[in-house]
Amino acid sequence: MSFKNFKCVPKMIFGRGSFAQLDAVLAAERKAANDFVVFLVDDVHQNKSLAGRLPAKTHDLIIYVNVEEEPTTKQVDALTAQVQAFNTKLPVSVIGLGGGSTLDLAKAVSLMLTNNGGSAEYQGWDLINNPAVHHIGIPTISGTGAEASRTAVLCGPVRKLGLNSDYTVFDQIIMDSELIAGVPTEQWFFTGMDCYIHCVESLEGTYLNEFAKAYAEKSMDLCREVFINNHEEKDDKLMMASYMGGMSIAYSQVGACHAISYGLGYVLGYHHGIGNCLAFNVLEEFYPEGVEEFRKMMALHNINLPKHICRDLPDETIAKMVAVTKSMGPLWDNVYGAGWEEKVTDEMLTKLFRRI
Numbered sequence: 155m156s157f158k159n160f161k162c163v164p165k166m167i168f169g170r171g172s173f174a175q176l177d178a179v180l181a182a183e184r185k186a187a188n189d190f191v192v193f194l195v196d197d198v199h200q201n202k203s204l205a206g207r208l209p210a211k212t213h214d215l216i217i218y219v220n221v222e223e224e225p226t227t228k229q230v231d232a233l234t235a236q237v238q239a240f241n242t243k244l245p246v247s248v249i250g251l252g253g254g255s256t257l258d259l260a261k262a263v264s265l266m267l268t269n270n271g272g273s274a275e276y277q278g279w280d281l282i283n284n285p286a287v288h289h290i291g292i293p294t295i296s297g298t299g300a301e302a303s304r305t306a307v308l309c310g311p312v313r314k315l316g317l318n319s320d321y322t323v324f325d326q327i328i329m330d331s332e333l334i335a336g337v338p339t340e341q342w343f344f345t346g347m348d349c350y351i352h353c354v355e356s357l358e359g360t361y362l363n364e365f366a367k368a369y370a371e372k373s374m375d376l377c378r379e380v381f382i383n384n385h386e387e388k389d390d391k392l393m394m395a396s397y398m399g400g401m402s403i404a405y406s407q408v409g410a411c412h413a414i415s416y417g418l419g420y421v422l423g424y425h426h427g428i429g430n431c432l433a434f435n436v437l438e439e440f441y442p443e444g445v446e447e448f449r450k451m452m453a454l455h456n457i458n459l460p461k462h463i464c465r466d467l468p469d470e471t472i473a474k475m476v477a478v479t480k481s482m483g484p485l486w487d488n489v490y491g492a493g494w495e496e497k498v499t500d501e502m503l504t505k506l507f508r509r510i
Contacts, residue, residue, distance in 0.1 A: 160405055161320040163291075163302060166327045170390070173292065173330040176249070177209035183246040183288055190214050192237055192245045194260045196221055196252025196294065204251075204294070204333065215240045221255035224419050224426065227274040227310040230259060234266040234273075244268070247325075248289040253345060254298025254307075254426065257291045261306035261322050264289035273317065274310040279484075282319035291324040294333040296392045297345035297427065299352060299400020301327045307426070313478050314420040329397065331389040343381070343457050344427030346392055347448065350377045351430050352399040354444035355409035359488035366406035373398035381451040407488035410440045414506060416482060417475035422463070431459055436509040440489065464510045476503045 167175055180191055190213050197218040199205050210216055215237065219229075237245065244267055250260025264286040266273050276282055291301045300306075304323050305316030316322075337345075353374040356366050376395035379385040414433035418424045424432065431448075438445040452459070464472065480486075480503065486494040 158405060161304065161323050162401065162404070163324050163327050165325065166329065168329045168394075170330060170332045172328055173207065173333060176290070176292070176328060179290065179326055179328070180209060180247060180249075185246070188213065188243070189246045190241055190243070192240075192248045192263070193217065194219050194233070194248065194250050194252075194256060194263065196256045199251065199294070208251075215245070219252070219256055219259055221252065221259070223423060224309050224314070225255045225259050225262070225307070227272060227277070227308050230262040230266060230273040230306075230308060233259065233263050237263065237267060244287055246288060248287050249292065250289070251292045251294060253293065253295040254300035254348070257293065257298070257300040257324075258306040258308065258316075260289055260291065261286070261300075261324065262308060262317055265306070265317060265319070265321060273308060274312075276317045276319075277308065277310050277313070277315040279318045280320075282317060282321045284321070286321045288325050290326045290328065292328045292330070292333070293393070293396070295337050295341065295345050296331075296334050296389075296396040297347065297349040297399075299349060299396050299403065301329065302397050302400030303404060309420055313481055314416045315481075327397075329393050331393045334389050334393065339455065340457060341427070343452075343455050344425070344431055346377065346381060346395075347431050347434070347451070348427050349373060349392070349396045349399040350381070350448065350451075351411050351434055351444075352403050352408060353377065354434075354441050355411060355488070356399075356402045356406045358441055358444070359406055359409050360491040361406040361488045363405065366402045369398045369402035370406075373402060378447075382454065407484055409485055409489045410437055413479045413482040413485040413489075414475075414503070414510075417477075417479040417503075417507070418510070420478045421471060421475045428459075431457075432463070432510050433506075435459060436506055464507045467507075472504055472507050473500075475507055476500050479503055 248264040250257040307316040353370040356370040415429035418429040
């Protein structure tokens with residue numbers, strides 16, 4: 155039997171105000187006077203106070219990225235070309251500052267700067283050949299676990315799938331809970347539920363082991379303190395829940411909700427957080443206790459999910475979503491184990507999508 159040789163983030167700083175240490179972290183990477191750094195920053199922070207705190211030198215490159223749509227391979231390739239056009243040297247670090255989509259873009263660009271071809275060629279598991287440029291993740295919204303994961307999830311020409319590789323993992327993360335204050339309630343909830351759903355899928359899956367279980371159980375406890383008990387330190391707790399949820403699925407796998415959410419995201423363009431919530435709300439057959447608690451959390455925070463978004467869609471649109479969802483083999487293996495192909499039928503998935 156072969157066991158997974160799992161790579162985790164080697165360096166991390168946690169604590170309120172820790173963003174101020176980014177300059178010192180980058181100083182260790184800047185060896186020559188002309189060494190430069192690339193900052194990929196969610197454009198919601200443009201012209202805001204956080205943008206003014208970036209420790210950028212005059213010869214660094216700051217790119218404000220728009221993530222209103224899900225990140226794409228086309229966007230990654232364009233950003234990579236922009237960095238290469240800016241300087242013929244490689245940057246000494248690529249920093250992602252924002253939510254999961256921005257962090258995934260930073261991971262993907264850091265990989266594509268050292269790997270030839272387009273990013274769509276590397277959608278899958280362990281297809282990356284060369285180590286990435288040094289890269290740092292700094293979340294400004296919590297829940298996706300992108301700061302901890304070995305994947306950069308992208309919508310490509312054929313499907314939504316990650317660049318899954320040990321080289322994808324950040325070299326450094328900075329978790330400063332002050333940065334997530336002020337996130338709009340719905341976005342905070344939908345992104346936080348990504349973390350909660352990671353834990354449910356990990357704990358209910360066939361891949362479960364004590365490593366994954368330890369992280370998922372603690373992450374789930376923290377999610378309850380945030381979304382049910384409204385703890386006064388909920389920002390700190392959600393930031394740690396996100397990291398631990400990401401660690402849990404790194405040594406197990408996500409499940410039915412993420413598989414269906416990928417179909418929704420790829421075909422209809424739903425962001426990952428709300429896509430997960432839309433999918434999870436119809437999965438009581440798979441995760442009865444989790445769905446019940448999720449609905450309780452929605453009620454507590456007055457969250458109203460869109461209804462009947464798939465009920466009247468053309469059959470061919472549903473068929474596209476079904477095809478994307480069926481292609482997520484490892485996720486369905488985590489749901490059913492061996493022989494999952496016989497259970498994950500077009501008919502079963504079509505019925506689920508029509509209920510969303």
